[in-house]
Amino acid sequence: MAITLIPGLDLPTDQDASGRMLGQEEMANLAEVIASGTLTSTKGRFVRELEQQFAQVLGVKHVYACSSGTAAIHAAVAALDPEPGDEIVSSSITDMGALAPILFQGAIPAFAEVDPRTWNVTAKTIEPCLSQRTKAIVVTHLFGNPCQMDEIMELAGSRGIPVIEDCAQAFLAQHRDRFVGTIGKIGCFSLQQSKHITSGEGGLIATNDLDVARRLRLFINKGWRYGDANADHEFLALNYRMSELQGAVAVAQLSKLDGAVESRTTTAQILSSKLAGLAGVETPYVRPRTVHAYWKYCLRVDGDAVPGGAVALAAALHARQISCTPRYIQKPAFMCRVFQEQKTFGNSRFPFTLARPEILRYDPALFPQTMKALNDVLVLPWNENYLEEHLDYMATSIRESVDELCS
Numbered sequence: 001m002a003i004t005l006i007p008g009l010d011l012p013t014d015q016d017a018s019g020r021m022l023g024q025e026e027m028a029n030l031a032e033v034i035a036s037g038t039l040t041s042t043k044g045r046f047v048r049e050l051e052q053q054f055a056q057v058l059g060v061k062h063v064y065a066c067s068s069g070t071a072a073i074h075a076a077v078a079a080l081d082p083e084p085g086d087e088i089v090s091s092s093i094t095d096m097g098a099l100a101p102i103l104f105q106g107a108i109p110a111f112a113e114v115d116p117r118t119w120n121v122t123a124k125t126i127e128p129c130l131s132q133r134t135k136a137i138v139v140t141h142l143f144g145n146p147c148q149m150d151e152i153m154e155l156a157g158s159r160g161i162p163v164i165e166d167c168a169q170a171f172l173a174q175h176r177d178r179f180v181g182t183i184g185k186i187g188c189f190s191l192q193q194s195k196h197i198t199s200g201e202g203g204l205i206a207t208n209d210l211d212v213a214r215r216l217r218l219f220i221n222k223g224w225r226y227g228d229a230n231a232d233h234e235f236l237a238l239n240y241r242m243s244e245l246q247g248a249v250a251v252a253q254l255s256k257l258d259g260a261v262e263s264r265t266t267t268a269q270i271l272s273s274k275l276a277g278l279a280g281v282e283t284p285y286v287r288p289r290t291v292h293a294y295w296k297y298c299l300r301v302d303g304d305a306v307p308g309g310a311v312a313l314a315a316a317l318h319a320r321q322i323s324c325t326p327r328y329i330q331k332p333a334f335m336c337r338v339f340q341e342q343k344t345f346g347n348s349r350f351p352f353t354l355a356r357p358e359i360l361r362y363d364p365a366l367f368p369q370t371m372k373a374l375n376d377v378l379v380l381p382w383n384e385n386y387l388e389e390h391l392d393y394m395a396t397s398i399r400e401s402v403d404e405l406c407s
Helices: 026-035 046-058 069-079 100-104 122-131 149-159 210-220 246-256 256-275 310-320 366-374 389-406
Strands: 062-066 087-091 107-112 134-140 164-165 186-190 205-206 296-301 376-381
Touching: 026 246, 046 062, 046 205, 046 246, 062 069, 062 210, 062 246, 069 100, 069 134, 069 164, 069 186, 069 210, 087 122, 100 107, 107 122, 122 149, 134 149, 134 366, 149 164, 164 389, 205 210, 256 389, 310 366, 310 376, 310 389, 366 376
Parallel strands: 087 107, 087 134, 134 164, 164 186
Antiparallel strands: 062 205, 186 205, 296 376
16 A cells, blocks of 8 residues: 655654744743843742742642652652652553652552553552552553542542652643642652653642641752751752753743643544544543543554554554654563662662562563553654644554555
């Protein structure tokens, strides 16, 4: 079958200006910071404004900015102050940025299986991971699709376990009319290059808990409480501050967040409608009373119906100049060397040496839905600058590619 290409049609990408809402507002803020000569957030205004404005967006009492999404997760874990060897439940499909902080705080990730339709953890998959040593649960709203938070919060509440929401991919996603990041005890967001809004790198942490807020603020600032009359380094902590340069960009970006998420959601729904009924390909599943924020747009490809599955379809789309990624991550997090070989601090293997043996069972056979999800998923690029012609081209290319593979 001949490949349909549209001359001069390049899909916008979040890796450069074509797929980003970056412009004069960001430039003006940066110019103000440079002119002031104050690039540190301890003396500047933009990071403080970012924190205040994002707190208003979410409707929470406290927001703190930090240097990355990983730093946000690290501060959240540290705010709960786990004992060495404590366990923190996490998803088997997540970024290492959500796992390394657990290990750095001397705790052990306990990996939960995922739901077969959303690829998120659920109360049902989390419960078998809980033990007397469970200090927290981290839920990842994967690709911007909210977890079933009612059931998760009910389970966590019954055990007295705090929930950290990893919202790195889920700005303004909603579960039952509530923004994710406001439902658990702590919500963590990322401003990395490809996220809904960006300052290149950066993170935001939200909470309504005053005691947690104090520890978050201290952890970002080396344990030092700026402004206190008798300030001291209260506990072991890092410098995870965001710079005023990042804050200046992020403040301008925040004003564009509603439009970016609305665009992503609208165009995702249009593409889903254009792909409706395509045998062997399933568009994103969104549960009732949730709002999917579409960090990425993911297809489930049935390898029994489409020969070669997601890998073959990806190759066919690459030939049509559509960048896409089969599997999302090449292997589940627990298959990485950090976990398989317990590569941590020198040859100590700490904190794995404190773990219960059963929590270190990293057998893929124990995670059938995880393995199937990674086998079936095809991640399409997504951003706020898609036009109807881009969606038409993508839909036509996907349909042609499937037909070609099935012929």
